[in-house]
Amino acid sequence: xxxxxxxxxxxxPPRRPRIGxxxxxxxxxxxxxxxxxxKKACVYDRYRxxxxxIRSLHDVEALFFDCMGCFSCVQDxxxxxxxxxxxxxxxxxxxxxxxxxxxxxxxxxxxxxxxPVSGAGYRGPFTGKGFDSMWTDMSEIVRPTRDxxxxxxxxxxxVDIGRKPQFLEVSGRNSTSLPPLVSIPMPLIFxxxxxVHTLPELDLIIEQTASDTGLIAVMKSNYRPAREDHLENIxxxxxxxxxPVPEDILKKTRLVEISEGPDVxxxxxxxxxxxxxxxxxIRVELTESGIARAVELAGLExxxxxxxxxxxxxNELGSDNPRFIKDMIRHIHTTLxxxxxxxxxxxxxxxxxxxxxxxxxxxLCGADLVSINLPLLIALECHLCGSCAPGAVxxxxxxxxxxxxxxxxxxxxxxxxxxxxxxxxxxxxIREARRLRGEVGRAMFFENLEEETFGKLYGKRKTA
Amino acid sequence: MASSMEKERRLEDIxxxxxxxxxxxxxxxxxxxxxxxxxxxxEISRYIVHRSQDCRSCGKCLEICSxxxxxxxxxFKYFGEPQHHxxxxxxxxxxxxxxxxxxxxxxxxxxxxxxYRALGDYRWTxxxxxxxxxxxxxxxVPDPAYDYDYECGxxxxxxxxxxxxxxxxxxxxxxxxEIDTSITLNRRxxxxxxxxxxxxxxxxxxxxxxxxxxxxxxxxxxxVAFNTFTCTGEGGYMERMRPYDDHVITQVATGLFGVRxxxxxxxxxxxxxxxxxxxxxxxxxxxxxxxxxAVARMREAVLGISLFSPFPFHSVYSIEDHMxxxxxxxxxxxxxxxxxxxxxxxxxxxxxxxxxxxxxxxxHIDGGYGGTGAAPDIAKKNIAMxxxxxxGKVHQFLAAEGVRDKVTLIASGGIRTAYDIAKAxxxxxxxxxxxxxxxxxxxxxxxxxxxxxxxxxxxxxTTDPVLAAKMDIDWGSQRLINLYSAWHKTLKxxxxxxxxxxxxxxxxxxxxxMHLDYTDEGTTNT
Numbered sequence: 001x002x003x004x005x006x007x008x009x010x011x012x013p014p015r016r017p018r019i020g021x022x023x024x025x026x027x028x029x030x031x032x033x034x035x036x037x038x039k040k041a042c043v044y045d046r047y048r049x050x051x052x053x054i055r056s057l058h059d060v061e062a063l064f065f066d067c068m069g070c071f072s073c074v075q076d077x078x079x080x081x082x083x084x085x086x087x088x089x090x091x092x093x094x095x096x097x098x099x100x101x102x103x104x105x106x107x108x109x110x111x112x113x114x115x116p117v118s119g120a121g122y123r124g125p126f127t128g129k130g131f132d133s134m135w136t137d138m139s140e141i142v143r144p145t146r147d148x149x150x151x152x153x154x155x156x157x158x159v160d161i162g163r164k165p166q167f168l169e170v171s172g173r174n175s176t177s178l179p180p181l182v183s184i185p186m187p188l189i190f191x192x193x194x195x196v197h198t199l200p201e202l203d204l205i206i207e208q209t210a211s212d213t214g215l216i217a218v219m220k221s222n223y224r225p226a227r228e229d230h231l232e233n234i235x236x237x238x239x240x241x242x243x244p245v246p247e248d249i250l251k252k253t254r255l256v257e258i259s260e261g262p263d264v265x266x267x268x269x270x271x272x273x274x275x276x277x278x279x280x281x282i283r284v285e286l287t288e289s290g291i292a293r294a295v296e297l298a299g300l301e302x303x304x305x306x307x308x309x310x311x312x313x314x315n316e317l318g319s320d321n322p323r324f325i326k327d328m329i330r331h332i333h334t335t336l337x338x339x340x341x342x343x344x345x346x347x348x349x350x351x352x353x354x355x356x357x358x359x360x361x362x363x364l365c366g367a368d369l370v371s372i373n374l375p376l377l378i379a380l381e382c383h384l385c386g387s388c389a390p391g392a393v394x395x396x397x398x399x400x401x402x403x404x405x406x407x408x409x410x411x412x413x414x415x416x417x418x419x420x421x422x423x424x425x426x427x428x429x430i431r432e433a434r435r436l437r438g439e440v441g442r443a444m445f446f447e448n449l450e451e452e453t454f455g456k457l458y459g460k461r462k463t464a
Numbered sequence: 465m466a467s468s469m470e471k472e473r474r475l476e477d478i479x480x481x482x483x484x485x486x487x488x489x490x491x492x493x494x495x496x497x498x499x500x501x502x503x504x505x506x507e508i509s510r511y512i513v514h515r516s517q518d519c520r521s522c523g524k525c526l527e528i529c530s531x532x533x534x535x536x537x538x539x540f541k542y543f544g545e546p547q548h549h550x551x552x553x554x555x556x557x558x559x560x561x562x563x564x565x566x567x568x569x570x571x572x573x574x575x576x577x578x579x580y581r582a583l584g585d586y587r588w589t590x591x592x593x594x595x596x597x598x599x600x601x602x603x604x605v606p607d608p609a610y611d612y613d614y615e616c617g618x619x620x621x622x623x624x625x626x627x628x629x630x631x632x633x634x635x636x637x638x639x640x641x642e643i644d645t646s647i648t649l650n651r652r653x654x655x656x657x658x659x660x661x662x663x664x665x666x667x668x669x670x671x672x673x674x675x676x677x678x679x680x681x682x683x684x685x686x687x688v689a690f691n692t693f694t695c696t697g698e699g700g701y702m703e704r705m706r707p708y709d710d711h712v713i714t715q716v717a718t719g720l721f722g723v724r725x726x727x728x729x730x731x732x733x734x735x736x737x738x739x740x741x742x743x744x745x746x747x748x749x750x751x752x753x754x755x756x757x758a759v760a761r762m763r764e765a766v767l768g769i770s771l772f773s774p775f776p777f778h779s780v781y782s783i784e785d786h787m788x789x790x791x792x793x794x795x796x797x798x799x800x801x802x803x804x805x806x807x808x809x810x811x812x813x814x815x816x817x818x819x820x821x822x823x824x825x826x827x828h829i830d831g832g833y834g835g836t837g838a839a840p841d842i843a844k845k846n847i848a849m850x851x852x853x854x855x856g857k858v859h860q861f862l863a864a865e866g867v868r869d870k871v872t873l874i875a876s877g878g879i880r881t882a883y884d885i886a887k888a889x890x891x892x893x894x895x896x897x898x899x900x901x902x903x904x905x906x907x908x909x910x911x912x913x914x915x916x917x918x919x920x921x922x923x924x925x926t927t928d929p930v931l932a933a934k935m936d937i938d939w940g941s942q943r944l945i946n947l948y949s950a951w952h953k954t955l956k957x958x959x960x961x962x963x964x965x966x967x968x969x970x971x972x973x974x975x976x977x978m979h980l981d982y983t984d985e986g987t988t989n990t
Contacts, residue, residue, distance in 0.1 A: 022582060043921040043931065069582065070911045070921035075504035080545055084582045105841065115842070117749065119914025119925060121742050121835040121878065121900055122844040123585035126621025135832065138745035138809045138847050357846045420842045426775075427745025427847050444810060449853045457856075457974045458982035 004153055005185040007213055007415035009113035012408035016381055016396060017053070017062040021090045021104070022069035025083045038073040038082070047073075065089065094384045097313035102354050103378055106413065110379035113412035115419050130314055130324045131358045133446035134365075139429040155422050157433040159187040159369050161255060161346045162279040163304040179304065180277045182216070182254045186418050187369035187433045188359060190217040190376060191309070191350045192237055196388045197377055199398055205406035206376060207234065212407065213414045216255055218307075218371070221245050228252065237283065238267075251275045257307055260284045260293060268302045281305035281348060286328050287317045295335050298345045305346035308332065308367075312374055314352015325352045326365050333366025333438055342366075342438075356420035363436045364443040379413040380406055483729040491707035493689040493941065497603030497949050500942040502549075503907060503935065508583060509548035510594060510610075511574050513563075518571035519543065525563035525572060531609075534563065548577070549594075552609040559609070586619045587833065588900070588910050592880060596947065600905035603946035605954055615883045622852035623884045625980045628958065635963035640956045644966040647895045649733070649872050650801050650825050657799055659732055661692040661895070663952055664967050665885055668876060668899030669715045669737065669805075671699025673750050673759040673771075674837030674914070675903075675925045676932035682940025683902060684708040689941075690948050695735060695897075698748055698773065700762035701727040713803065716793065718747050719773030721763040725796050733826070734793050735803040736786075738776060741834030741877035744807035744848040747775035749838040751916045756927045787822035794823070801825040803874070807847075808832060808854035813861035820862070820871045827862075828897060829854050831877030835900040837925055838915030851877040852891065859892025859972055882954035892972045905947040906940055 039047035050064040065087045074082045093100040105116050127133050162181035190206055207225050210217035210233040218235045219225075221242040225234055231252035236245050239259045250256065251274065258267050260282055268280045284294045286308050297303050308328070316322035323331075329349050336342035349362050350371035359370050378384065381396040388394065425433070428442045436442070455461060501507075513533055521542060526534045533551045535544040554574055556562045564572045584590035595614030598606040606612050616624040649659045667683045674697060681704060687694040688711050695713040696705065700722020705712055709730045716723050717737035728734055739745060750759070750771040760767040780786050790802050803826035804819040806812065816827045831851025836844065855875050862868040875888045876897035888896050904910070906924050913919075919926030923934030955967070964970055 043918060068911060068913055068921070069909075070913060071508060071583070071909045072504075072921050074579070075502075075506045075508065077506065080506040083577075083579050085578055086582050115840050117751065117838055117840050117915055118844075118912040119837050119839075119920075120908075120910050120912040121587070122833045123587055123910070123912070124619070124845060125586045126619040126624065126833075126850065135849055136846050138739070138807060139811075355842075357842050361846075420840065423746065423840055423842060424847065427743075427843065429745070441810075444849050449849055453853045453856050454979045454982060458979045461981055462984060463981040 005157065005214070005418075007113075007411060007418060009412045009415045010408065011112055012110065012405055012412060014107065014111060014381055015401070015405065017064065018066045019062075019087060019089050019093065019104075019383075020065040020067055021087060021100070022067040022084055023063070023065045023087045024067050024073065025085055027081045027083070029081075030079055031081055032079055034078050036078075038076045038078075041076070042073055043070065044068050062089075092383075092385070095313075095386065097352065098354055098374065098378075098384050103384065105355070106375055106378040107381060109416035110381075110409040110413040113415045115416060115423060127446045130352065131326055131355075131361045134326070134361055135444045136357075136360060136364065136424055136428055137442045137444055138427040152422050152426055155425050155431055157186045157418060157421055157425070158183055159433050161281065161305050161348070161369070163346075164344055166344060180254075180279050182279050184216055184369075185214045186414070186421070187363055187436075188414070188417065189215055189235070189348065189369065189371045191371035191373040192218050192220065193373050193377065194312075197382075197398075199401070201401065201403055201406065202377075205401075205403060205410060208403070208407045209376070209410040209414065210234070212411050215414070218257055224249070235281070247274050250278070253278065255279045255281060255305075257281045257283050260290070260297070264297065265300060265302050279304050281307045281346075283307045283309060285317055286310040286325070286351070288319060290317070291328055291332060294332050294347075295339075298332075298336050298341055298347075299339060303345060305348060307348040307350065307371065309349075309371070310351030312351060325349060326362065329362055329365040329367050337438075356417040357424065359417065360421055360424045360436065361443070363433065364439055366438040368434075368437050375413060376410050379409040381409075480729055482726055486706075486726070487709070487730075488706045490710050491685075491688065493685045493945075495689040495945065495949070497946055498942055499601060499603075500939055500946055501601055502597065503939060507547075507549035507597070508579060508594065508909075509551065509577055510580050510590070511551045511553040512548055512577045513546040513551050514573040514575065515543060515546065516571045516573070518569040519567075520569055520571075522568060524566055524568060528561045528566050529563050530559070530561050531607075552607070552611070555609070555611060583909060585910060587617045587878065588880065588904065589613065589618045592617055593904055593909065596881075596901060596904045597907075599950035600943040600947045603949040605950055615881060617880060621981075622850050623878065623880075623887050626852075626887050626977050627980060628883075628886070628890075628962070629976055629978050630961045631963070634961055636965075638960050638963065638965060640953075640960055642965060643956045643959050644968075645952065645955055645959070647872070647967060651870050651872055652823075652825055653870075656801055656825070657732065659801055661690075663690050663692055663948065664889060664895035664955070665879075665898050665951075666692045666713070666874075666895070667694035667902060668835070668897045669695035669697035669713070669717075669735065670837065670899065670925075671697030671715075671721070671748075671750070672702050672762055673697075673699040673754055673927060676923065676927055676935075677702065677704065678932055678935050678937050678940055679903075679906060679924050680705065681708075681937050682906065682935075682944055684711060685937065685941035686902075686944030686948055687711045689945050690952070693733060698722075698737060699750070699759065701730065702762070706730070715805075716789075717773055718775055718777050719763075719771065721765070721771070721773075728793060728800070729797045731797070732799065733801045733803055734797060735805055735826075735828065736789060736793075736824075737805045738780075739805070739807035739830070740836065740839075741807050741830035741832050741848065741851070742836035743839035743843040744809070744832065745775055746840070746843055746847075748773035749836075749840075749915070751838055753916045754919050754927055759927050783818040783822050786819065790823045803828050805830055808849045808851060808877070810849070812849075812854050813857050816858045816862060816871075816873070817865050817867065820865075820867050824871065826872045826874055827858070828874040828876065829858055830897075831875070834877030835903070851875050851879075851888070855888055855891040855893050856974070863972075882951040882958070885951070886955060886958045886970065887977065889967060889970045890973045890977050892974075894968075894971060901947065902944055905943045906935065907943075 053064045093103045160181045163179040206217045211230045221236045235255035237257040310325045314325035346368045349367035353370045353372045362370050531550045591612045595612040646662050647664045683694040693713045698715045698717030712731045713733040713735050714731045715735045752770040804824040805828040832848040872894045875893040879896045914925035918928035923931045
């Protein structure tokens, strides 16, 4: 059997005190000091851990919040002195899109590299905005792959970036020369981090993670990797005003990104003259005109890949009534199918990909692969508090991260995402990530199900 | 059931000798409601009653309160800790018996419990959990004064947005004793017993391993009392379940843990589990920590390793293969009905018809938001459709194929209340399977920690002997009997208000419901 894609992981504990969802407030007053104190009976031994934690503190910077919320101590305390509450620090995490539970689960995955598994059924809303308004399908009996949890090793998550000719012309011995393709083992690349998140070692950590996981990290054109052999895991992003990357360096990379502009064809040609085997992706921001432009670019013969990017929350840029990334991907994908060019180019979608299910869903909607940046930061215990001003205190002390920790956490996260993608693909009965793209037969959309079920019975839906 | 049992007795000559020999006397359980208060000292409450030092112990509050909140034990100088969970809150003021208003020294205060927010989630709101506890304690619906919103959750879709359009006055005046809630499970007319259950629900499969012995037995006893069924799940058939054999469904799932010819021969219904709603397409999960010596022995597995059942049955890739399996079961146990449990993919309607043609008596569809002892979070939320969509789809397709009345359609995966049961039936199911609601009745707070370590800290979904000892069988059975009674009453009152003599009349009556997202009326009477 050939080597399988495997990411080596090991647990990387957090540097900062955990921010759990629950905490127990202890009134103390009136405590009878009974010998069978419920605190000793905590199944998770949290009270002893809390005491140890407090003893180890030099100054009080964060309270201990790692309660599992089982209410047992609260309900058993002889004097009814304990109260369980939701940790206010937990509720402050993230924002309206990057909700606290997304941050929490990302932290957990970055720590353990495991698929989050829990008991009891789903707890969330019936449906939601964006990616929450679709479900992936599964196949009950007739399965194209005939593999379950024990056949996972047969599932391939590799995808290719580049132009794929629709057919080969073979005439005698001179067949079509094939355009270059970049294969990566998972439908995911790392996108540029926002300038506000500049940390001393961040780029180095991302570079190392990309190399360890075999993925590609998009970097600024002036970035120079620590090790030359990492160049194949780096894609430089060339804006119109960026200084060109020296030829000898560019020649060692496999993918490069250029920003969208009127002269893209010329710029592609000039890059290709330097390095004919490189794949050039065009970065298009998803504004209203950007969506049209992406469709237009896909029709051009020189274009190999398009990287469409929305804002961090997956919304269309510069619009009062923004469309969501899922819908923009579907629009672009179906338009390209109609014009008959979809199979020839690669679409990379970025923005709003917060969870591994979003990766799978974005691909189902029509992207070939996705790009992420914020989840990598959250892996480093970032709170997404949004107050990254110079001089401000970072609640996660991101400026202090150490290289090994950073790489470990990011690698764990990617490994966990990979495993979860396989989990979904296993259930869907899909053997190859390449075939997941646009496979809406394996997706169910809220609006369709609602229309088929309740629309038929009760007429038009009044609530948006 | 009585008639089916008679038939069964006549069928005894076809039961294999082993089964007859090992058959133990069947236990009977009375269907009697008895108070079963919380096994915890401090029940979680919605309000907190605070008594300040100004209290003179005059006893006015004790005298005035209709709910027994205040406690003054004879011989004690001071009042004891109030029974917070019995307090109905400030709305009591309207009744004129509000202790806070009547306290001569103003020593009493009633506040919303800050802990209330920490309980529950979108699907199981705090109100729903507290109301279920009340039902399990008293065997009746909670007093309206508590104002629990327990008819649905807060998930913003599906059952939670469906409401019944009750007529102002029922079309026919019926007495609740005239209303029949039983359903029959064998509609094939194939000579196998006409098993009938008294209530349109039965218990979901929970394996030994995922839940404790006590939990399984409590469920079984409640099912005996209500003449319905419980299910062993896929973790083997405990010997201690034998006195309840006639009310047990045993599961044949992909892991085949503990499945033997002999266990299949014990029961009136055998369930084929292809998939589970919470983790469709993935197979069962029992994480290593919960694979204790007892579990390992039962499952004939190695102690302490995680047990993942394969998916799917590696011998079933077509309806013909499925039929072969059913025939095998039907041959081994000649009195058994066969149920096929599947999840809810897009083609669930085809699967249902296929299962029918393969010879199943019961098609059991388990929706995506169903319960589980352990499942990947990504699967719970994202794979397969919620049950609300699947019921109608399957019901209509079976009808279109002309076989609707030849098969029993059972729905599960997010059935939390008697209202959900009625809604599922009105969407087209014959009955439902419940699971999480039973766990809540036994004291579950839905902390979602059933999967690892020593298992459930509340002693329900655990195999740790110390934790499992937190609950005893009599209490557990009584809680479930009480919950079932409350549901039974609610279901009957729903049918009475709709003027229906039997629950079968409700099936497929989507015209009696409205969906709040499809109407301009804000809310209506439910």
